[in-house]
Amino acid sequence: xxWRYLRQSLFFVVVRLSALIITLAxxxxxxxxxxxxxxxxxxxxxxxxxxxxxxxxxxxxAIVGTFYLTVGAIVVALPLGVVSAIYLTEYAKQGLxxxxxxxxxxxxxGVPSVVFGxxxxxxxxxxxxxxxxILSGALTLGILILPTIxxxxxxxxxxxxxxxxxASLALGVSKWRTISRIxxxxxxxxxLTGAILGVGRAAGETAPIMFTAAAFFTAVLPKSIxxxxxxxxxxxxxxxxxxxxxxxxxxxxYGTALVLIALVLGIDLVAIVIRGTIRGxxxx
Amino acid sequence: xxxKKYTFTSRAREIIIKNLxxxxxxxxxxxxxxxxLFLFREGLPLFKQISVAQxxxxxxxxxxxxxPEYGIWPLIxxxxxxxxxxxxxxxxxxxxxxxxxxxxxxxRIKEILKSIIELLAGLPSVVLGFFGMVILAPWMQETxxxxxxxxxxxxxxxxxxxxxxxxxxxxxxxxxxxxxxxKEASYALGATKYETIVKVVIPAALSGISTAVILGMxxxxxxxxxVLMVAxxxxxxxxxxxxxxxxxxxxxxxxxxxxPFGSGHYHALxxxxxxxxxxxxxxxxxxxxxxxxxKEEGSGTx
Numbered sequence: 364x365x366w367r368y369l370r371q372s373l374f375f376v377v378v379r380l381s382a383l384i385i386t387l388a389x390x391x392x393x394x395x396x397x398x399x400x401x402x403x404x405x406x407x408x409x410x411x412x413x414x415x416x417x418x419x420x421x422x423x424x425a426i427v428g429t430f431y432l433t434v435g436a437i438v439v440a441l442p443l444g445v446v447s448a449i450y451l452t453e454y455a456k457q458g459l460x461x462x463x464x465x466x467x468x469x470x471x472x473g474v475p476s477v478v479f480g481x482x483x484x485x486x487x488x489x490x491x492x493x494x495x496x497i498l499s500g501a502l503t504l505g506i507l508i509l510p511t512i513x514x515x516x517x518x519x520x521x522x523x524x525x526x527x528x529x530a531s532l533a534l535g536v537s538k539w540r541t542i543s544r545i546x547x548x549x550x551x552x553x554x555l556t557g558a559i560l561g562v563g564r565a566a567g568e569t570a571p572i573m574f575t576a577a578a579f580f581t582a583v584l585p586k587s588i589x590x591x592x593x594x595x596x597x598x599x600x601x602x603x604x605x606x607x608x609x610x611x612x613x614x615x616x617y618g619t620a621l622v623l624i625a626l627v628l629g630i631d632l633v634a635i636v637i638r639g640t641i642r643g644x645x646x647x
Numbered sequence: 648x649x650x651k652k653y654t655f656t657s658r659a660r661e662i663i664i665k666n667l668x669x670x671x672x673x674x675x676x677x678x679x680x681x682x683x684l685f686l687f688r689e690g691l692p693l694f695k696q697i698s699v700a701q702x703x704x705x706x707x708x709x710x711x712x713x714x715p716e717y718g719i720w721p722l723i724x725x726x727x728x729x730x731x732x733x734x735x736x737x738x739x740x741x742x743x744x745x746x747x748x749x750x751x752x753x754x755r756i757k758e759i760l761k762s763i764i765e766l767l768a769g770l771p772s773v774v775l776g777f778f779g780m781v782i783l784a785p786w787m788q789e790t791x792x793x794x795x796x797x798x799x800x801x802x803x804x805x806x807x808x809x810x811x812x813x814x815x816x817x818x819x820x821x822x823x824x825x826x827x828x829x830k831e832a833s834y835a836l837g838a839t840k841y842e843t844i845v846k847v848v849i850p851a852a853l854s855g856i857s858t859a860v861i862l863g864m865x866x867x868x869x870x871x872x873x874v875l876m877v878a879x880x881x882x883x884x885x886x887x888x889x890x891x892x893x894x895x896x897x898x899x900x901x902x903x904x905x906x907p908f909g910s911g912h913y914h915a916l917x918x919x920x921x922x923x924x925x926x927x928x929x930x931x932x933x934x935x936x937x938x939x940x941x942k943e944e945g946s947g948t949x
Contacts, residue, residue: 367839367841367842368839370841371839371840371841371842374841374844374845375751375841377743378743378744378746378747378751379747379751381740381743381747382744382747382748382752382760384740385744385760385763385764385767385811385815386760386763388767388808389763389766389767389770392770392774392775392778395778395782396774396778443671443674446668446671446672447668447671447674447675449668450665450669450671450672451672454665454668454669455669455672460669460673463676464673464675464676466932466935467675467679468675469934469935470928470931470932471675471678472931473862473865473866473869473927473928473930473931474679474682474869474924474927475868475869475870475871475923475924476869476870476871477869477871477896477899477920477923478682478686478869478923478927479682480899480900480903481685481686481899481903481916481917482681482682482685482686484903485685485688485689486681486685489689489908490685506678509675510675513675537657537660538661539660539661560769563769564769566771567769567771567772567773567774568772569771569772569773569871569872570772570872570896570900573903573904574903574904596771596773596774596872597773599777600773600872600875600876603776603777603780603781603876604780604876613781616781620773620774620777623771623774624770624771627769627770627771628766628769628770631765631766631769632762632766635762635766639758
């Protein structure tokens with residue numbers, strides 16, 4: 364009899380320990396980057412371009428590039444994702460068509476990021492002649508985050524109570540008006556959360572932009588969507604693996620990694636907080 | 648009040664909107680098709696030069712030699728080894744943390760831990776690769792007296808960090824979906840909480856947990872930056888777990904920049920992409936099938 368409870372206590376210790384180790388892994392990585400990168404992140408670092416063949420200076424062009432790519436990706440993915448989610452939750456009935464769409468979205472979510480990069484290269488860069496550019500990169504990233512946006516928007520739409528729709532329809536309001544005036548506004552905060560998470564994901568991806576948008580170094584900021592850009596994740600990769608100054612540029616690498624992680628985790632945290640607030644405040 | 652408005656134009660508009668939305672929702676499927684089309688368009692020309700068997704099972708990957716050799720067997724082996732090893736690490740952690748979150752943790756800790764796992768999922772892979780390079784690699788090299796710290800173990804550990812959130816969050820959904828009556832029945836029979844979790848809750852959630860593991864593996868095998876930065880990059884069959892490998896995504900990412908457009912090397916990298924795509928597609932279809940066949944509310948979706 365005692366053994367049963369001892370075994371239980373042991374199991375609980377192991378379970379708690381595993382949760383603790385995961386927490387420590389995240390904290391460890393963050394603290395490590397903070398400690399090593401903090402001194403590198405100065406105002407100049409954030410506002411100057413790289414200098415002396417990337418051994419000095421800052422990362423301003425990479426910040427700007429990541430901003431453009433991310434905004435472009437969300438402009439592509441958000442409308443398409445929300446409309447898809449509306450169709451899947453509000454219109455579609457069970458059947459082959461919807462089943463195919465669901466499998467398609469699930470499989471799209473599982474495509475490796477480097478394969479998105481290959482696709483972007485083959486389709487946008489080469490076939491459509493967009494070249495290695497903001498446009499190619501943003502479209503590639505947009506497709507990559509599309510399943511994330513669809514999933515989040517679907518969840519937000521499903522969370523709107525059926526009674527809202529029924530009340531509206533009972534008043535003789537058409538289906539589309541019910542969706543656009545009642546359902547969408549109620550689901551908006553949830554959809555926004557998903558969009559923010561998508562932004563975070565797009566900002567941190569490296570492999571999809573390697574062949575479609577990212578430049579090793581650009582002296583000037585991009586002037587059009589057909590220009591190549593520097594990007595934070597790619598900049599880290601380049602500094603850490605290529606060139607002859609790997610040891611010398613360590614502080615720059617830590618600094619860039621810290622900026623990227625602060626950006627991405629900051630974005631994710633905003634989304635998590637917004638979601639928590641919605642759940643807390645929900646009136647229904 | 649103009650009841651007339653709801654006769655023709657309104658109905659037509661409803662139909663137009665519905666069909667437009669159906670088409671837009673279908674774009675995801677079209678994109679998937681487009682991805683397949685362009686992978687094959689750029690990858691298939693390789694097979695004018697060598698056979699599929701030579702490509703898949705050839706043991707030499709010397710794409711820049713003259714004559715070049717495009718055997719990706721070492722790359723496949725590299726991918727499989729780091730994926731399996733990373734799952735050996737990630738499955739226990741993912742599953743146990745899911746058990747903790749859904750069955751044991753107090754509400755407050757539960758929320759915090761869920762956020763932590765979500766943040767872990769959000770860590771950019773390039774940052775994990777960087778961490779593996781500058782921390783884990785030198786440490787391993789010194790501690791185990793190795794020629795290089797960039798090896799299978801290092802890559803597997805960092806990949807596990809990426810796979811844990813996937814496995815944990817999907818398993819947690821599955822555990823959460825187990826009906827309360829099951830647990831109550833188990834307690835009523837005098838079972839302890841441990842016995843209930845291990846003998847009732849986990850078996851009941853097994854299909855969801857399998858989905859979680861498969862999707863975690865799919866994530867690990869397709870992950871690029873980590874294996875590119877910390878797996879070492881040797882395109883040879885490894886003899887031990889401290890050897891370097893060159894998994895498929897690493898090869899694609901590292902070499903695409905240098906492969907001349909339209910060359911055999913270029914086509915070979917796309918063909919490698921096809922192999923990678925087919926593997927992950929198979930994983931996803933299996934996961935989809937399992938979660939559909941044993942449907943539990945709210946399980947198995949990403």
